[in-house]
């Protein structure tokens with residue numbers, strides 16, 4: 001192994017997706033020296049790059065804005081905060097158009113420039129260029145493995161590995177932004193294979209809390225054996241059972257319940273024959289990747305029926321993540337900030353998915369605020385390079401015993417087997433959750449005792465530890481939420497319980513503890 | 529998942545090695561990159577998009593490797609389909625491949641109207 005690459009920065013951003021790049025840009029614009037490290041390549045990695053994020057896009061008309069907020073509050077089931085909603089709507093409205101020059105915003109048939117929805121690959125290519133132009137130093141193929149802590153518990157950088165160079169890296173910084181995305185539990189959700197919850201684990205080891213981790217029950221339809229979880233086409237879907245009988249499943253976003261039930265009964269087929277001819281012709285220009293699997297399998301989805309499945313999204317278009325305790329998206333650990341899917345989106349979406357509009361607006365806005373907050377923090381404390389630091393990482397890095405680790409593939413298999421099946425995760429019961437939790441707890445103990453190796457497997461063990469940790473927080477939350485609320489369905493508690501109309505916040509890694517919510521942070525009023 | 533790097537098209541620029549989010553490929557000193565960790569491929573098609581030589585074929589199946597009929601891939605024009613439809617590089621000024629992502633919201637609205645017309649009609 002080569003010598004460790006040692007670097008210094010005011011702000012270190014972990015994760016180079018939508019939230020991470022906006023954080024890096026905002027920090028750099030505040031005058032900070034910024035390093036951004038991504039597990040993969042900043043520009044193609046993460047779920048933004050493979051999708052087509054439409055942002056929450058509401059003109060600055062007070063009536064329109066309050067109507068938009070009211071509408072989303074109605075599906076937030078008591079967990080969201082209208083002031084945070086107003087903030088992200090406003091910042092998104094002001095910020096997106098500033099990408100002109102990096103992203104070629106098209107005009108519609110009437111010649112009006114369209115800002116709300118961007119194509120993922122072009123958006124992330126633009127964000128990479130913008131970040132580089134702002135002087136951000138990007139470390140690609142450089143997964144972070146652990147945070148560095150000062151003796152007083154403040155975060156002072158991170159350590160990781162440059163996997164194409166076979167070299168470790170260490171960055172000492174005044175502040176760190178965690179923007180490592182959500183945890184999709186290796187579900188084959190498009191673009192989500194690097195989103196294994198690493199940031200949750202790293203931050204929790206440093207003392208940060210997590211909120212809303214029980215909301216991991218969002219699923220998206222895809223042709224079976226493919227990763228193509230893009231949903232627009234399914235707004236025209238007709239579904240059939242194996243015998244060819246049409247199933248009473250409504251097309252579009254409200255279909256998950258019925259589709260999940262049908263999939264538990266047997267195979268389900270789909271046809272897109274109801275898609276109008278003009279939309280079929282436009283489809284490759286709207287989302288160029290949607291037709292790729294069909295073309296490659298020789299399937300004409302407009303005349304032929306194809307088998308479908310549901311892909312779990314974990315916390316991606318689920319909701320949970322790191323708890324933020326101030327309006328600049330700080331965690332309760334000094335020097336540590338969270339943005340995008342790495343943070344809980346309950347503040348803006350409540351118990352209902354923020355996919356489709358809010359998540360992107362949140363990634364942009366929380367990235368912005370976290371970047372600025374981190375830059376401010378770094379300015380006030382400095383980098384303190386002389387002070388001693390300690391790596392906060394444990395599971396998968398520093399085993400407690402000398403026992404041989406279980407096979408990596410078996411542990412990863414266990415995670416997918418407990419966190420993805422519809423009858424365990426979508427339709428939940430107390431007994432089922434407890435059973436899964438026991439298996440996940442055992443896997444956690446095994447990792448803590450024995451996993452920690454050098455070389456390429458180190459990152460995989462760290463990912464696996466994060467997957468298991470995320471699963472444990474999720475099912476622990478799902479058990480505590482002995483009710484049904486928003487996307488969280490308990491077959492044994494079908495009613496919503498007014499006593500649980502609050503966020504569930506936990507901290508700790510080996511033995512997570514509940515924490516009384518700090519009360520929803522109240523952002524300052526923003527002039528419209 | 530990634531199945532084929534077309535050696536007589538590949539120039540060995542190794543852009544695909546750099547951009548792969550899951551580090552599937554390994555640069556080789558003599559010729560095209562090696563598909564070193566196919567099982568890590570997440571089937572995101574990004575390597576195809578960034579390959580200006582259209583020298584990469586990613587299969588539809590993201591769960592297991594599948595045999596590829598290379599003649600059929602070539603005959604059906606599947607190489608470079610994603611880059612072309614995305615209007616990248618030399619396709620940038622071709623109006624047939626313009627970015628019409630903005631239509632998505634209207635398509636959703638249309639679908640909803642069709643569905644409710646069907647319910648009431």
Ligand SMILES: Cc1cc2nc3c(=O)[nH]c(=O)nc-3n(C[C@H](O)[C@H](O)[C@H](O)COP(=O)(O)OP(=O)(O)OC[C@H]3O[C@@H](n4cnc5c(N)ncnc54)[C@H](O)[C@@H]3O)c2cc1C
Pocket residue numbers: 014015016017018019020037038039040041042044045046047048049050051052053054055056142143144145179180181182189190194195196198199229230316317339340341342354355356357358359360361363549
């Ligand atoms: C198919 C699909 C369509 C969607 N459509 C919409 C939409 O239309 N509107 C909307 O609002 N939302 C949408 N969403 C949700 C939205 O895309 C996400 O909420 C948003 O992109 C999250 O951005 P992010 O930066 O937090 O995460 P990501 O873009 O996933 O970025 C996370 C990054 O962190 C990196 N990373 C992970 N671990 C590490 C580590 N250990 N070290 C370093 N780097 C690491 C990853 O490689 C990745 O690049 C969609 C999601 C999907 C899956």
